[in-house]
Amino acid sequence: MPGLLEFDGDCLIVLRHSLLANSPQEGCALLLGDKQPSHFSKEETVWTIKLIWPCCNIWEQGFSTLVQSSNDLNTFHTRQASRQTRFAIDPREQLLAQKWGRKNNLKIIGSAHSHPYGDAIPSAVDRSWSFSQGLMVIADGSGRLRGWWMRKDKNLDPLELALVRNERSP
Numbered sequence: 001m002p003g004l005l006e007f008d009g010d011c012l013i014v015l016r017h018s019l020l021a022n023s024p025q026e027g028c029a030l031l032l033g034d035k036q037p038s039h040f041s042k043e044e045t046v047w048t049i050k051l052i053w054p055c056c057n058i059w060e061q062g063f064s065t066l067v068q069s070s071n072d073l074n075t076f077h078t079r080q081a082s083r084q085t086r087f088a089i090d091p092r093e094q095l096l097a098q099k100w101g102r103k104n105n106l107k108i109i110g111s112a113h114s115h116p117y118g119d120a121i122p123s124a125v126d127r128s129w130s131f132s133q134g135l136m137v138i139a140d141g142s143g144r145l146r147g148w149w150m151r152k153d154k155n156l157d158p159l160e161l162a163l164v165r166n167e168r169s170p
Contacts (some may be wrong), residue, residue, distance in 0.1 A: 001159070002035070002135065003044030005147045006166045011049050012145065018054040019114040019139040025083040028055045030097045031110040031137065047109055047135065048166065053097045059088040086125065087113045110135025112145075120146040122158050130154070137163075 002077045007015070019027035030053040038044035045168065061081070101107055113136075115123065120140040122130075130136070130150040136158070147161035 001045075001133075001149050002047035002161060003038055004046045005135070005137075005161045005163050006025045006046055006048045007163065008033075008048060008050045008166045010099075011052055012163070012165050014144045015049075015137065016139060016145060017111055018052060019112060020141075020143055022057060022114065023116045023141065025061075026057055026085065026087040026114050026116060027139075028057050028087040028089050028111065028113040029053055030089065030094065030108050031112055031135065032097060032101050032106040033109050034106060035109065049109070050106055051101075052091070053100075053108075054111075055089045055093045057083050057087045058082050058090045059086040084116060110137060112137035112139070116138040116141045120144050122148055122150065126150075127154055127158070135161075146158060 015029060015031075021027060031049045032051040033047060033049040035045050035047050038046045046169055059082075094108070097108055111134075115138055120138040120142065122136060122138065126136065126138075127150070130135055132150075133152045134150055135147065136150050138147055139145050145163060147163045148158040149161055150158050
């Protein structure tokens with residue numbers, strides 16, 4: 001788990017704008033970067049986002065049955081499930097981002113999406129569909145960004161992470 005989440009250069013601005021550009025639909029992106037020891041503490045790791053990889057939201061009706069064939073997901077929303085309340089990143093985009101990242105010494109270290117009608121906190125669906133622990137950044141409808149560490153145990157609340165802009169970057 002990262003101790004701190006840093007965004008190089010204009011990555012915070014690019015992320016905010018790319019997620020909000022899809023409104024009223026949920027926007028989504030992959031976060032590419034690296035992990036380094038903290039300048040302040042050797043026990044902590046700083047995850048640095050160096051590139052935002054905007055993605056198309058390919059969510060369609062029926063995706064929920066592919067992920068979980070339970071009616072439990074129906075209790076997680078008050079609106080009809082659509083791209084306005086759900087997102088899915090095309091696996092081909094994930095593979096392209098991984099391939100590009102390897103060539104440029106970067107890794108996919110997390111994902112981001114927007115909640116055009118909600119808060120920048122993981123929804124019940126976000127928690128339910130989070131298959132493994134990892135980094136998730138969420139933007140609310142006004143562009144406020146918050147970072148979260150999604151835990152393996154879905155019964156535990158995600159942990160909020162501090163987001164900082166790396167002023168040393170070009």
